[in-house]
Amino acid sequence: MPGPSTYFSNDRLDELSAPTRLLVERRNRSLGAAYRLFYDEPIEIVRGFGSKLWDAAGREFLDVYNNVPSVGHSHPRVVEAISRQAALVNTNTRYLDRPLIDYSEDLLGTLPRALANVMYTCTGSEANDLALRIATTVTGKRGVIVTRNAYHGVTTETAAISPSLGGGDSIAPWVRLVEAPTGDGVAFADAVAIAAADLGASEHGFAALIADSIFASDGVQPGSSAFLGRISDIVHDAEGLYIADEVQAGFGRLGHGLWGFTRHDSALGAVVPDLVTVGKPMGNGMPIGGVVARRELVDAFAAHGRYFNTFGGTAVSIAAAQAVLDILHDEGLIENARVVGEYLTAGLAMLAGFHESLGEVRGAGLFLGVDLVHGESPDEATTLVVVNELRRRGVLLGASGAARNTLKIRPPLCFSLADADRFLSELDSALRVARHRALPEHPARNSM
Incomplete structure (x- = not known):
């Protein structure tokens, strides 16, 4: 079975205490076989x-x-921000909302200036799904490069580029897998160049490389040098887009600025992805995510249709996200x-x-x-x-x-x-x- 072996196995039900066994059995009946629990003893x-x-x-x-x-769990400032806003109103982004605009400006101010627009989702999976839609719309191509054990989400589109969910056989035919980077990342860069050329010569074409900036599902591979800048150049030379998946690596987790990809800035210049996806830690548990993109990409995408997400960027989620951004700085x-x-x-x-x-x-x-x-x-x-x-x-x-x-x-x-x-x-x-x-x-x- 794909995924961590640290999941609970129903073969161990008889080893559990009676109350725990009953709760697990009720969960199994109501949620079904696809869900997992952690540990031998949940x-x-x-x-x-x-x-x-x-x-x-x-x-x-x-x-x-x-x-x-x-x-931190149940941070008082996040709890207060959520409670205060929930007591006022919680509606969608089709109305003018000053806190939404304030937060968007604050968030964009932490990123390279070229990344000028943010589009809100509920989750990191949705963010990566939207980033793929933008990439395929703008480039007119389909092919995507990911690492061999990558995880980028659970929507139909992102599950198709997430071999960690179902193994290598579960990925779409328009996906190419490369080994995660180790050491100086030279082998990784070479593999990306080969994969981009292969997709470019195929019926799918090459649209994008999407990379989690810490390569978490590949066993945490931060690399020992600033190799993402080279990757960005290779992708652009092949007329594709570089999507930085910051869902896990972002918001200060790597202890070097707010974003994982900036660890790869070098004397040759800053790394500037075409699209950045965010999620998980953004609202400290509230469902919020987003795509930050170059303005010209959003303009090109918008020329083909509108974007709206009922719960993406709601007032309560934005209140939580603003509190998180402030706490990261203040504390x-x-x-x-x-x-x-x-x-x-x-x-x-x-x-x-x-x-x-x-x-x-x-x-x-x-x-x-x-x-x-x-x-x-x-x-x-x-x-x-x-x-x-x-x-x-x-x-x-x-x-x-x-x-x-x-x-x-x-x-x-x-x-x-x-x-x-x-x-x-x-x-x-x-x-x-x-x-x-x-x-x-x-x-x-x-x-x-």
Whole structure:
């Protein structure tokens, strides 16, 4: 089955307590087989604040997984902004709305000047879907390049460019897959050039490359140099558009400005995508997303038809989004992401000196990936043990990557140094548990 092996399996129903089993069975009956739950023992979460979550029994969990509540669960300023606006009015973008215009100007002010228009959606999936519509309309072509284990959404169009959902066989014939970048990104750039040429020579033509700026579903691949500028040049030389998917990498998560693609600015110039998509952390849990685009692209798209989204950019969602943007600045959360991210990276590197199962640590800010390995091979089995052992120890974490062996670390941006210490300590303990379960096949050094 595609996707993380850390999902709950219904084969384990008999291992659950009676109340939990009953709730899972009711969920299965009402929601159906396509939905998934995390962990061997699913959790009923009822409350959150900051970097913490609580279950129905009152147990506290450290959240090292959820990037949607970017400024922290139930942030008082976001809650107040939502409540205040909901008590006034919540309608659509066909009426003049001063807060909508104010926020749009604030958002555009954080991006390169060439990106002059924003179009609102409800989710990142919708944003990527709209970006693809714009790209195919403007270029008159269909072909799209994505990385081999990419995830860009769940609409029909974005699922067709998301091999992480259904595997390589699930992608559309107009899609070409390339390996995610590693190191200096030279091999990635070469692969993109070949794929663009292949699409250009095909019946589909080449419309766009869409890339998540941290390559999260490919196991978190930030790269070691400013390679996205070269990618942009290659795409434009092939008469395509570069779509920067900032749904996960944006809004300060990488600890370097607000946007992931700006990490690749260099002495040769700034990276300026043709379209930027945003979502998830934008409203701290409220459903809002969007596409920021060059004005000429929006003009060309508009010449072929209008755009409207009933719930995209509603007043309550905009109130939440404005609060998030203000909090990121006022509380110094981008700098916090950098400082705590560097601390976590150093701590993980130190842990790797005691646990041979810990492999490469990659990432930026508060978006890190660390591989679990057996020798030089990906170790999905140990990853499964570690994620579930952390859950038992009150720490929530996920896994990603094509080999499903990369721990995905992306907590709320208010994650503190004390939170980092707690996580590192519990990870050390979980790795020791995994080592003892795997002996004698998986030897490891002495633990911390």
